[in-house]
Structure formats: C-alpha cells, structure tokens
Amino acid sequence: MSDETEKTPEIQRQGIGSLEIGLRILDTLAESSRPLTLKSLSETLELSPSRLHKYMVSLVRTGYIAQENGSGYILGKSSLTLGVAALSRIDxxxxxxxxxxxxxxxxxxTVSVTVWNGHAPLVIKWLDASQPxxxxxxxxxxxxxxxxxSGRIFLAHLPEARRDQILDSFYANPPALxxxxxxxxxxxxFIEHLQKVKDENLCSFYGDFLPDINVVGSAIHDINGNISSVISLMGLNGDTDVRPGSRYSEMVKACAxxxxxxxCGRSQRNEPGAS
Structure with missing residues (x-):
C-alpha cells in the first residue's frame, strides 16, 4: 500500500477548519429572513467579533456576502450564482x-407518483408490489x-379561488358524495377535510372507494411552496394500515x-395567491 493511500483517511478527517467556519457563516445568513449584524452573527456562531470580522472581509471581497445599508449582512451575488447553478441541476x-x-x-x-394536469391528478409512475x-x-x-x-391533496393546496371553482362545479350535481x-x-x-389534509400533508382512505384496499398519500413541495407531485402507497386492508401514525403513513410522509x-422545497407558498 502506498504512503498516499495510507494518508487518505487522515486527510479526510482533518479537513479545513477555516473553510467550514466560512460555510457556517453562509448557512446562518441563508437561514435568516433578515440581515444579520456582526454582533448577532458572533453570538450565533460563538465566534469573537474580531475573529469573525476577518471572515466577513474575505466573504465580502469574493462577493459571497454583502452589507445592506452599511450594517447588516446578507448573501451576495456569488452565493446567488452558486444557488441558481445548483437549482438548475435539480430534477x-x-x-x-x-x-x-x-x-x-x-x-x-404498490406505489405511484401523480402530478396535477390543471384539473386532475395524472399518474406518471406506477410500481406494483410483489402481489399487485x-x-x-x-x-x-x-x-x-x-x-x-392525490386528488384531495392537490385540491387542498390549490389557491382558494381555483379550489372553490372546482368544488362549485362538482357539488352542483355530484355523482356521489x-x-x-x-x-x-x-x-x-369536505372543505374542512381538505384543511386537515393540508395541515397534516397526509390523506388516507380506509376502503371508502376501493373495497378492501387502503391508500395513503403525501405531497412533495417545490422551492415556492407549491406541490411538485404526490406520492401514494396502497395495499390490502388486512395488512396495510394507513391511518395517521401507522407504519405505512409514516413511510409515505418520510419519503415525501x-x-x-x-x-430545496418548502411546505408553504411564498405568496398566498401563488398557484
């Protein structure tokens, strides 16, 4: 075994402490909804103001952070460029x-993925169990x-005006409640039910529409807080408990x-009127 190979684990363990501190600074600024002063950053990161200031000078110089109104610090153009590049690679x-x-x-x-096609969920992925x-x-x-x-999860997250339009049309002459x-x-x-679905990011059926078959679903949200898709799981009533808190409902929620x-998604929209 060569000397280089023998040293690799130790090198991996050592890392670069100053780089890690710089990244912690960027992470802290990214997580804040407002500009942060040197004093608040110092307290959060448990670094002395004098030591922290040296990092801030370098990060400002390279464009990764900027000072807003000469006081609080925010992420800079270089951080934005890095973030946009990373987001562009997300599928x-x-x-x-x-x-x-x-x-x-x-x-x-049996599991599936659905997307909203403008008026209903569309199945874009379907995988059967060993016993379909x-x-x-x-x-x-x-x-x-x-x-x-999946339909109820999408309805629960639609803008209120669009949701009410769909509900009004349906309840004017429902084939069945x-x-x-x-x-x-x-x-x-039903509206009360949809609110619970939205709050819990979970919807499950216990054989209401499919005899002896249970189904549970949860939403995947994008960076704007809108639903990207819904993941669903189904199985026979006798061996697939999908009630809230059950093993399978927790698996689906964890997956989503x-x-x-x-x-880099979030469960709430940035703007209440976003679609």
Whole structure:
C-alpha cells in the first residue's frame, strides 16, 4: 500500500477548519429572513467579533456576502450564482421516481407518483408490489380530484379561488358524495377535510372507494411552496394500515419529506395567491 493511500483517511478527517467556519457563516445568513449584524452573527456562531470580522472581509471581497445599508449582512451575488447553478441541476420528478423505487422495495406495496394536469391528478409512475392489488389504475391515467387521495391533496393546496371553482362545479350535481372514514362529506365538511389534509400533508382512505384496499398519500413541495407531485402507497386492508401514525403513513410522509428536502422545497407558498 502506498504512503498516499495510507494518508487518505487522515486527510479526510482533518479537513479545513477555516473553510467550514466560512460555510457556517453562509448557512446562518441563508437561514435568516433578515440581515444579520456582526454582533448577532458572533453570538450565533460563538465566534469573537474580531475573529469573525476577518471572515466577513474575505466573504465580502469574493462577493459571497454583502452589507445592506452599511450594517447588516446578507448573501451576495456569488452565493446567488452558486444557488441558481445548483437549482438548475435539480430534477424534482426524477427525485420522486428514485424515492418511490426505494419505497416500493422497502414496503413491498404498490406505489405511484401523480402530478396535477390543471384539473386532475395524472399518474406518471406506477410500481406494483410483489402481489399487485386489483385496481383499474395504471400509468397515464387521470384520477378524480374527489375520490383519490392525490386528488384531495392537490385540491387542498390549490389557491382558494381555483379550489372553490372546482368544488362549485362538482357539488352542483355530484355523482356521489365524497366519503372519508365511512362518512359522506357535504361541501362544508369536505372543505374542512381538505384543511386537515393540508395541515397534516397526509390523506388516507380506509376502503371508502376501493373495497378492501387502503391508500395513503403525501405531497412533495417545490422551492415556492407549491406541490411538485404526490406520492401514494396502497395495499390490502388486512395488512396495510394507513391511518395517521401507522407504519405505512409514516413511510409515505418520510419519503415525501425526503424529496422535498432534496429539491430545496418548502411546505408553504411564498405568496398566498401563488398557484
């Protein structure tokens, strides 16, 4: 074994402390919603103002931070350029596909990914379990906004005006009232249900529309707080508990949260009227 190979683990452990401090400064500024003073940064990072100031001088000089109104510090143009370059390489849908591949393997349940096509969820990925469930849903199919978990998740996150438009059209002459946990939902009850779905980022059915089949879904959010896609899992009622807090509901929520984190997503929109 060569000397270079023998030294590699030690080199990896050592790292560069000053670089790590610089990155901690950038992370702290990125997480703040307002400019931070040298004093507040010093307290947060537990660094003396004199030592911290040297880092700030270098970061300002290279454009990674800037001073706003000569006082507080914010991220600079170089940080923005770096962030935009990283974001341009993110593929939210491919990230969702990769995540449900693992979810399918770890759960051995049928899983899917849907996107909103403007008026309903569209299935863009479908993976069967080793023992497929007997449902008439496959890749490329459009699902009901009212009788599917993904449809309700998308409805729950739509801007209020657009959501009400869809609800008004449906409830004017519904083929059948939506159900949840065995109960029929009129318009007011359905809106209340949607609010709970949004708050929990979870929707589940216990055989309300598919006899002996349970379904649970959770949303992946993008950087603007909008839904990128919805991940769903389904299985037989006898061995697939999808109630909130159950193993499978937690697996689906964790999967969606993982992808949201990978694509730098957030659960709330930046603007209330965003679509």
């Amino acid at each position: 939210p849908i491919q990230s969702a596909f990769t995540a449900i591949d693992e979810l399918n393997r770890s759960s051995d349940k 469930v007997a449902v008439n849903v496959r890749l490329g199919m459009e699902l009901s906004p009212f009788y599917s978990v 939506p159900r949840y946990a065995g109960k029929s939902l009129d318009r007011d009850a 949260a993982q992808v949201t984190g990978e694509i």
